[in-house]
Amino acid sequence: MTQPVAMTEVWRGPFLESIHLGHAVICDDTGQIVRSWGDPNALIYPRSSCKMIQALPLVTSGAAAKYGLGPEHLALACASHSGAAIHTDRVSAWLDHLGLHDDDFRCGPQEPSDMAARDGLILADVRPCQTHNNCSGKHAGFLTLAQHMGAGPEYVEIDHPVQQACRAAFEEVTDESSPGYGIDGCSAPNFATSLLGLARSMAWFASAADRSDRQSTAAQQLTAAMIKHPELVAGEGRACTELMRAMDGRAAIKTGAEAVFVAIIPEKRVGVALKIADGATRASECAIAAILVGLGMLDADHPATRKFMNAPIHSRRGIDCGSIRPTQNLLAPL
Incomplete structure (x- = not known):
C-alpha cells in the first residue's frame, strides 16, 4: 500500500516545525484518476463530506418536491453548519412545516460554533438543543424522507x-460496495469507501x-x-463558505470531520477528495485550497485563499510567527 505523503507544512520563523x-x-467523469497523492485506495470514512450523497434519496x-423544499433546504441538508441564527431558524421552520419538534431529531445537542x-445561549441561560447540532439540516432531510416513506421514528438505525x-445511493455513486460503516458524531451511519470512490x-x-x-x-x-x-x-469565517464565495459559483466544496475534504467542479467535470492522515483540519483546509x-x-492571492493556504500563524499579541503552507508537490499546475 502506498504511504501517505507530505501535504501541509507548519513553519515557525525560519524552521519547519510540523x-x-x-x-x-x-x-x-469517466472514473479515471487525473492526479493522485499518496494512496488512492486508502479506506476512509467520508464523514460529513458525503452529505450531498446522503441527501440524494431526499x-x-x-x-x-412533496414538502416544497427549496435550495435553502437542500443546502442545509448538505451542511455542517455553525449553529448561527440563519441556520437554526431555518431548520426550526423546516421542522414546523413537517409538524415535528426538536425531540424528533436523533442527532443530539451541540454547542454552536458561531460565537454570537x-x-x-449563555446569556439566556439556555442549553443548546438538537437544532443547534451542525448536522441538523441533514437530519431534517432524514426526517422528511422518513415521513414521506411512512417509516418509523428511529431513522438513524x-x-x-x-x-x-x-x-x-452511496454505493451507486462511489461505484463501490462499502465494506462497512461507523457511527458518525450525529449518530447516523457513515459508510466507508476508498478515497478514489469518494472522488469518483x-x-x-x-x-x-x-x-x-x-x-x-x-x-x-444539490x-x-x-x-x-x-x-x-x-x-461565516469557515473554509467551505469562504472558498466557495471566492470561486464565484464555479464549484461546491465540503469538509468532513477528521480532515476530509471534497470538491465538485462542474466546468471541468472532475471531483476531488482528500484525507489528512492525522485528522488535522488546518491541514485539510490548506490542502484543498492548494489543489483548487x-x-x-x-x-x-484572493484574501479567502490566503486565509487557508499560507495561512499566517500569530502569537496571542498578534506577532507574525509563521505560516501553514502546502507542500511543493501540491502546488504544481494541474
Whole structure:
C-alpha cells in the first residue's frame, strides 16, 4: 500500500516545525484518476463530506418536491453548519412545516460554533438543543424522507429505510460496495469507501448535467443549492463558505470531520477528495485550497485563499510567527 505523503507544512520563523501527511485524488467523469497523492485506495470514512450523497434519496424519492423544499433546504441538508441564527431558524421552520419538534431529531445537542449564537445561549441561560447540532439540516432531510416513506421514528438505525436508501445511493455513486460503516458524531451511519470512490462520486456530481436520469437531476439540484447558499453549508469565517464565495459559483466544496475534504467542479467535470492522515483540519483546509489553486479554480492571492493556504500563524499579541503552507508537490499546475 502506498504511504501517505507530505501535504501541509507548519513553519515557525525560519524552521519547519510540523508536517501533515495525507492522500488526495482528482477523478474525471469517466472514473479515471487525473492526479493522485499518496494512496488512492486508502479506506476512509467520508464523514460529513458525503452529505450531498446522503441527501440524494431526499430528492429522488419525491419527498423534497412533496414538502416544497427549496435550495435553502437542500443546502442545509448538505451542511455542517455553525449553529448561527440563519441556520437554526431555518431548520426550526423546516421542522414546523413537517409538524415535528426538536425531540424528533436523533442527532443530539451541540454547542454552536458561531460565537454570537453560543454567547446568546449563555446569556439566556439556555442549553443548546438538537437544532443547534451542525448536522441538523441533514437530519431534517432524514426526517422528511422518513415521513414521506411512512417509516418509523428511529431513522438513524442501520436497517431503517432511510439509511438503506442512503447506502444504496452511496454505493451507486462511489461505484463501490462499502465494506462497512461507523457511527458518525450525529449518530447516523457513515459508510466507508476508498478515497478514489469518494472522488469518483464527486466527479459524478460534477458531470450530472451531462445526464438526464432522476439521480443525476437530483445531484444537479444539490450542487446548485450548495453553490447558491455557501453561508448555509458552513458559516461565516469557515473554509467551505469562504472558498466557495471566492470561486464565484464555479464549484461546491465540503469538509468532513477528521480532515476530509471534497470538491465538485462542474466546468471541468472532475471531483476531488482528500484525507489528512492525522485528522488535522488546518491541514485539510490548506490542502484543498492548494489543489483548487492548481486546478485554476481559486486565485492564490484572493484574501479567502490566503486565509487557508499560507495561512499566517500569530502569537496571542498578534506577532507574525509563521505560516501553514502546502507542500511543493501540491502546488504544481494541474
